[in-house]
Amino acid sequence: MTDLTALKYTDQHEWLLVEGDVVTVGITDYAAGQLGDIVFVELPQVGATVQAGTVVCEVESTKSVGEVYAPANGEVVERNDAVVDAPELLNGDAFRAWLFKLRVDDPAVFENGGFLTRDQYTALEA
């Protein structure tokens, strides 16, 4: 079971697991539930340089498209191709079905606020 309180969140329904200068990014179970059955995932290329706040990833359901934003400036160091092959993993356990890992230029961004705690995020869902 993922410790959801150990994650950070964005108001765009992404979850972030920060480990040193690498952050793992996914979408929350709430976002997956809102999208419905997820049928297509497009991930960024490993090695891509991304800018905070830009769309780096798309998650499509039968009904709609969800865009996933880069939480910080950095370089994509890993991607989870399992979710490309089986997008329904995101509907199963969104907190295990991570999308990509980013080596951020400045890990201090995660100390300076702008991201949500679990309590702050669940308050946002309601």
Added chain:
Amino acid sequence: MTIRNSPLHDIHVAAGASFTDFGGWQMPVRYSSDLTEHHAVRDAAGLFDISHMGEIVVLGPEAGAALDYALAGRLSNIAVNQAKYSLLLAPDGGIIDDLIIYRTGDDRFLVVANAGNREDVAAELVQRAAPFDCDVYDESDDIALIALQGPKAQEILEQLTPQIDGLTTSLADLKYYWSTPARWADHELLIARTGYTGEDGFELYVSPDAAPALWTAIAEVGAGSGLVPAGLAARDTLRLEAGMPLYGHELGRDILPVQAGLGRVVHQNKSGGFVGQDALAVGAPDGARVLVGLSAEGRRAGREGYELFGADGEPVGRITSGALSPTLGHPIAMAYVDPAVSEPGTELFIDVRGSRIPATVTPLPFYTRKAL
């Protein structure tokens, strides 16, 4: 705008539905999974709450004549218990709503409108029927609507027929686009062989008081046949596969029937005339875009609002509905395109958020059920 709840709302909540605002109503968008519900309707059966639809009764000796004038089709010559699809047009020929009309008596017609257009339709019918000897009543608040759709719909509903009185025909003999009055548990029913999924099925008009018990009874007898409750998300992908237009997407006030491929619905030379007749006689301007189907490969769907481009890179149209087809496994869409690129087989490109995805103009519908 007030958000309204269906008379079946508590049942949907108990079933774990998630809801969406649709035409001013909180309606179930899905119970568990869009795809599961979609496949259940194609393979077995699904139960839909569509109580948000508007029902307007036109009653009187000249009700048929009034509808002939008010609508694009001829309604006065359909038989009692027969149904017909028609259009309510503005004087300029634009589509105010698409409708199903049931003749429920010699001088009584039930006009079923989209939820978001209910008030416009009722107001137009009141005004257009005024010169005729008939009255128009908006009975939407007194009628709930349950759709039972899928290849097993008949065998499921037949299990309830011991409790249903007053049928004018057996369910097996009830033809597509016909209906029968009935009584179930002391409540009046209208059972119609109509639907919006591309499958066989029934639509059941019933009082809001009786709707929860009827829903529960159908759900119980159908469970063994694979019946599941299905939400608006599945309904949308089902109707898209079946090539059925949805108001606000393929149909609107800026669309003429001929552009939407609905010229067959218009009875252009109707004696006595009808609202929109003069404008339709002039026809659509040269180059007016027309509705087509599009098929693509892969899994990335073009969606409403996405632009279409020709092989030369010029913009040629726009998607009005699109999804990855659950039944076919590839992306499908409906779109308005320039007539020059509307022939089946024409290769176009969908701008999917910056990437150009090839797509082929395809005859509608994408999906046709197997003959019984």
